[in-house]
Amino acid sequence: MSKHNLEPMRVRALALRLNGLLEHWDEVGAADWVAPLIQWEEDERDRRSLVRRLRDAHLGKFKALTDFDWAWPKRIERVAIEELMALSFMKDASNIVFLGPNGAGKSTLAMNLAHQALVQGHTVLFATASQMLGELAALDSDSTLRRRLRRYAQPDILVIDEVGYLSYSNRHADLLFELISRRYQNHSTIVTTKRPFAEWSEVFPNAACVVSLVDRLMHRAEVIAVEGESYRLKEARERNEARAQQRKGKKAARAGAGA
Structure with a gap:
């Protein structure tokens, strides 16, 4: 050669x-x-x-997209989600927002996107909004807070799960605004929420930065709506029905044996 x-x-x-x-x-x-x-x-x-x-991302267990029941949600943009899996939104640091009710699959979709980014060599961090904001708000030292903000600001993708399940103080709102500002036009953020942005003033009541926070988060963002009944409730109902059938079968077998 x-x-x-x-x-x-x-x-x-x-x-x-x-x-x-x-x-x-x-x-x-x-x-x-x-x-x-x-x-x-x-x-x-x-x-x-x-x-x-994978270890540093803290994704935990989730259902793979290949096992996702696309027929269950009443509304879901499957083509848009499959296009997102190509990760082209990361090129210009666009954000993704999954909007829908509890149990509709928002977190599963966000985790699949995050996992795809990991497989392609990117860095990812997953956290619930309450976990992340609670951790940041509890830090008293400015230097410690700056270091922890950098931890959340640096990954190529940050997944903030379950925004809107709780209400937060002005300090929480300010911290989230600071974090989104640091990531703005630098890295992509994926958010799951059950609350439309018009209701975020109820999530962060009296916070002056809510309008600016939503504005920066939504700039060049794609909103994916997922509508339908909770898939977890569906699975729980099916398990209960299966158990009832098993008990019915056992009862019939005992009755037959005693005849």
């Missing part, structure tokens, strides 16, 4: 900082085992990076 053809492999070795191999490149660069070695190292580092980013 010519030196010209070996150059791409040498560049890959440089990126991996395989200094020992590079020191003897002229001697071994053309050897048959060099290309597999570099590929193994790249694959292993990619694997470790994914494991680390």
Whole structure:
């Protein structure tokens, strides 16, 4: 193999900082085992990076999009969601808002988007609004607060789950505004909420920054509405019906045995 053809492999070795191999490149660069070695190292580092980013993302367990029951919601834009999975919205740091009632699948969709970003090499952090804002508001030290704000501001995707399930103080509103401002036009934020933006003044009552907060969050954002009955209630109902059938069968079997 010519030196010209070996150059791409040498560049890959440089990126991996395989200094020992590079020191003897002229001697071994053309050897048959060099290309597999570099590929193994790249694959292993990619694997470790994914494991680390998955751990740091705090996604937890969720239902994969391949198992999502698209027929259950009364309204859902499946084509739009499948297009989002290409992650093109991240190129201009656009935001995504999943809007709908409890249990309709908003968090599942947000987690699938976040997981796809992780697989593609991006950094992600998932947190409920109450967890994140409660943590930030409890910090007394300005330096600690700045460090923690940076933690939430830096990931390529931040998922803020369940905005609107609780009401928050002015301090919580100010902290969320500060965080959204830091991420504005730099990184994408995914929000799940059951409250339309017109009702966010009830989520953050008396907070002066609500209009500005919504304005920055909604600039270049796509809102995906999901409407329908709670899927969790559907699954609970089906489990109860299955148990009732099992008990009915056992009762009939006992009756038959006693006859």
